[in-house]
Amino acid sequence: MRAVCVVGLGLIGGSVLRAAVRAGRPAWGVTSSTSDAAAALDAGFAVMSTVDDAVSRAAAQDALVVVAAPLPAVGDVLRTVAAVAPDCWLTDVVSVKQPVADLVARIVPTARYAGGHPMAGRSVSGWPAGSESLFDAAPWVVVADEETDPAAWREAAALGLDCGAHVVPTTASEHDAAVARVSHLPHVLAAVLAATGAGGGPLSLSLAAGSFTDGTRVAGTRSDLVLAMCEGNRGPLLDAVDDALGRLGAARGALASTGGLAATVRAGNSARAELMALRADGREEIRIDLTDPEAFDDLRSLGAGGGRVLRFEDEVAICDLPG
């Protein structure tokens, strides 16, 4: 099994390291946080003292390097990769994909790179918040763009599967548009809801029940992490915010004019039902032959339809699609 070098040991990176070890892979990590490093060492994991050391070891062992740093720190990590392991296997777990792809193309174009993004989060952060089971049954995007090296895609996808996730193939731009809607917009709306509730004073907050508690949960996430995530996906997030503003404005107009919210509420109810249906059982199994020249087209179609890769059997990807 290919060794794994995880750069960044926060919630996501720390969980990748644990899950890779659980899968039986040789694995080590490195982090600029002395407290996360100490905690990981205490827990018995291999932690190198510098990024240079960690990535040099990856070069020596032909390991897969996983960049698990926040977007603003990715450039620095890639410069080290370019210096000591320029043709390494490379993936990342950053929450936007096009900006990371652009950085890789500029800084370390010789790396065998396929971007990744496990869709698992918590409103707490750092090594202590992670776990080896964080990704179990979660979606893990692995970017399959026209220019992605199929062997690099397979390496990144194998890591996601080994970590307990299922793999969703899509393009970087489609990923970024999708997560703007289902991951970044929820943070913006949670912040707006929390502030509007608190604007009603202590009485309002004292009456808050499940709808407000759930709707504001992710507003409790560390602001710098939310900002790095949302601001790093500015263009797609603007589109998503505009869509939400249009829908909220329409609700406002209907409430003011006729007093009716039926269109808003029914659309939301049916969208939520779609979400639940997508997660229901009764999915259809399909197989994609990875040696087929059109395999990447098939993988992208799979992802666009809500499908996922469950495992590899030799050169065949065993997948399923919503029924």
Place this chain on the structure above:
Amino acid sequence: MRAVCVVGLGLIGGSVLRAAVRAGRPAWGVTSSTSDAAAALDAGFAVMSTVDDAVSRAAAQDALVVVAAPLPAVGDVLRTVAAVAPDCWLTDVVSVKQPVADLVARIVPTARYAGGHPMAGRSVSGWPAGSESLFDAAPWVVVADEETDPAAWREAAALGLDCGAHVVPTTASEHDAAVARVSHLPHVLAAVLAATGAGGGPLSLSLAAGSFTDGTRVAGTRSDLVLAMCEGNRGPLLDAVDDALGRLGAARGALASTGGLAATVRAGNSARAELMALRADGREEIRIDLTDPEAFDDLRSLGAGGGRVLRFEDEVAICDLPG
């Protein structure tokens, strides 16, 4: 202990009936839903066949009548109360308070009425969704307006406490403004978020993780219940939606111009911290003498500050306030 007659045996009414019986009170219910009636009977509760029968029995036993019907059905229930128990003890558990107070003043002005609203909900409905512990440790508003009869307030508050809740005293209009922000707006934003996410197609929904799942949870509530709740609080909800639109528009403007979301995200983070602080331990105990002519002023101030009544000891309300 005063007997309780619950009109409406859905999630909330059905839970009130169970919790009243758990508290040792004589209690019976009635519902227009034959399936809820059958389920309540099967579970061993007393269920009358008509509202007229149930309320007549309340008149005979000087019971507290609890209106647990959706707002559009409240007028009909009150007309029956006016016909067979015009001076009964009366409260309700409807999610808006001024519209119900207006109906009571018009239809059954002789009732000894104080409005109530337990702040506990689930996205499922009907008798089977209820439980005797639904209100444990939840806030339960009991309206203490200038014109509220103090004895009626005490009866309604005692029911809330007996059901395991703590009682939040406030005015009908302050209640309606507060719940617009923390209970109705969350439903509107959840609907907007769900629809915007689904607008991204199956790929978007397949990538949705905790932030989207939590943020859209209440969009799964039955649409007719959400509509009755939100549309019944039209004016205050418009104010809350306008507040949210302003905040979301400001976020949009900042993202488009500078690319920065710090003001939005930090305001949301600090509002969420306020919510958590309000729920933390270390609250200050205070006592309000209910025989004091200013007791209602004190109770309203208590509620405005995020405080609550925990229990009665004779004529004293034992309360606490956030520390």
